[in-house]
Amino acid sequence: MTDYVTLLKENDLKATFQRMNILDVIDKSGHMSVESIYEAVSKVHPSISLATIYKNIVLMMEKGVLVEVPISGRKSKYELAKMDHIHLVCTECGDVEDKPCIEATDKVFKDLSMQEHFKLHKRQVNLYGVCESCQAKIAS
Amino acid sequence: MTDYVTLLKENDLKATFQRMNILDVIDKSGHMSVESIYEAVSKVHPSISLATIYKNIVLMMEKGVLVEVPISGRKSKYELAKMDHIHLVCTECGDVEDKPCIEATDKVFKDLSMQEHFKLHKRQVNLYGVCESCQAKIAS
DNA sequence: TTAAATGCAAAAAATTTGCAGACGT
DNA sequence: ACGTCTGCAAATTTTTTGCATTTAA
Numbered sequence: 001m002t003d004y005v006t007l008l009k010e011n012d013l014k015a016t017f018q019r020m021n022i023l024d025v026i027d028k029s030g031h032m033s034v035e036s037i038y039e040a041v042s043k044v045h046p047s048i049s050l051a052t053i054y055k056n057i058v059l060m061m062e063k064g065v066l067v068e069v070p071i072s073g074r075k076s077k078y079e080l081a082k083m084d085h086i087h088l089v090c091t092e093c094g095d096v097e098d099k100p101c102i103e104a105t106d107k108v109f110k111d112l113s114m115q116e117h118f119k120l121h122k123r124q125v126n127l128y129g130v131c132e133s134c135q136a137k138i139a140s
Numbered sequence: 141m142t143d144y145v146t147l148l149k150e151n152d153l154k155a156t157f158q159r160m161n162i163l164d165v166i167d168k169s170g171h172m173s174v175e176s177i178y179e180a181v182s183k184v185h186p187s188i189s190l191a192t193i194y195k196n197i198v199l200m201m202e203k204g205v206l207v208e209v210p211i212s213g214r215k216s217k218y219e220l221a222k223m224d225h226i227h228l229v230c231t232e233c234g235d236v237e238d239k240p241c242i243e244a245t246d247k248v249f250k251d252l253s254m255q256e257h258f259k260l261h262k263r264q265v266n267l268y269g270v271c272e273s274c275q276a277k278i279a280s
Numbered sequence: 281t282t283a284a285a286t287g288c289a290a291a292a293a294a295t296t297t298g299c300a301g302a303c304g305t
Numbered sequence: 306a307c308g309t310c311t312g313c314a315a316a317t318t319t320t321t322t323g324c325a326t327t328t329a330a
Contacts, residue, residue: 013309013310014302014303014305014308014309014310015303015305016304016309016310016311018301019310030205033295036292036296045202047311047312048311048312049311049312049313050294050312051174051255051295051296051297051311051312051313051314052296052310052311052312054294054295054296055296055310055311056258056310058296061213067212068212068213068249069212070178070210070211070212070214070216071210072207072208072209072210072262072264073201073208075294076210076212080181080201086249086252088256091211093216097256099252099256101328102248102252103245104245104248105244105245105248105249108242108245109226109265109267110244111267112226112239112242112267113228116228116237116239116272117226117272117273117275118267118269118270118271118272118307119269119270119275120267120268120269121231121269121270122267122268122269123265123266124212124264124265124266125249125262125263125264125265125266126265126269127249127252127253127258127259127260127262127263128260128261128262128263128264129253129259129260129261129262130258130259131258132256132257132258132262135257135259153284153285154283154284154285154328154330155329155330156284156286156328156330158286161286174319174320175319179298186285187287188286188287189287189288190287190319190320191284191286191287191288191289191320191321191322192285192286192287193286194320194321195285195286195321197309198321199285215319247312278291
């Protein structure tokens with residue numbers, strides 16, 4: 001259980017209940033769209049406004065607390081900023097699963113950037129396919 | 141110069157001027173947002189409607205002629221479907237550059253998917269950083 | 281000739297903004 | 306107490322839809 005108060009304060013953000021709830025639902029689910037964040041937070045904080053969700057997503061992204069995960073064919077999802085990793089994106093259910101980065105590919109990307117005189121900051125690897133549980137559903 | 145008539149017909153789409161212009165501006169620029177496609181096509185075909193751009197992006201994506209390139213912090217761009225490749229995305233100017241995939245990383249992703257029982261269809265690798273020309277601008 | 285595509289205008293959906301009051305520090 | 310944050314409502318932006326007309330095949 002992360003300490004959201006500290007996380008927010010370290011990033012010059014006031015620790016409001018709204019923000020902590022947003023971080024909490026994202027952390028629990030892993031990756032969420034604006035709409036699903038709104039729905040989930042509304043359950044524990046029914047008076048929250050959609051505008052507050054939007055404002056905070058923007059703010060927390062600027063502060064580096066949240067990261068956008070843009071997904072082909074769907075709305076972007078948001079995750080807590082964490083170690084670089086690979087996304088397995090299910091094209092059936094839209095679910096996103098994290099897998100650790102592999103050193104070998106990291107080195108390749110770093111070398112490529114170097115060679116292109118490209119100042120690399122961040123990598124985003126999305127692998128699109130069908131997750132195990134959707135394969136089972138399709139088969140049946 | 142690609143033969144857009146053939147490309148469209150092979151994919152069960154009528155070869156309209158609107159479509160060929162859309163494909164042409166995307167091909168020339170490499171990667172374009174909806175808005176920039178509209179602006180560019182409007183220059184050679186002033187009567188085109190934005191709704192036509194939207195309808196055709198959806199259709200051509202369904203037919204596999206176009207591919208969406210979702211980008212963190214910006215609007216999605218669209219490119220012609222082509223061999224898998226890596227995107228260098230400049231966080232300053234938003235430009236996207238293609239670089240060939242590297243076999244070593246491909247194999248790693250394939251192995252990872254296999255191991256996770258994930259039916260891999262498509263890979264999308266975005267490297268975010270600052271392109272050479274923006275580095276020069278910043279330095280000056 | 282005919283099914284599909286376009287363009288318009290209107291509708292719907294998504295996101296942003298301004299501001300008064302509430303709240304964290 | 307102060308400056309930031311929230312929630313509301315309104316505005317703006319983005320995307321989709323329906324329909325009459327046009328067009329490619």
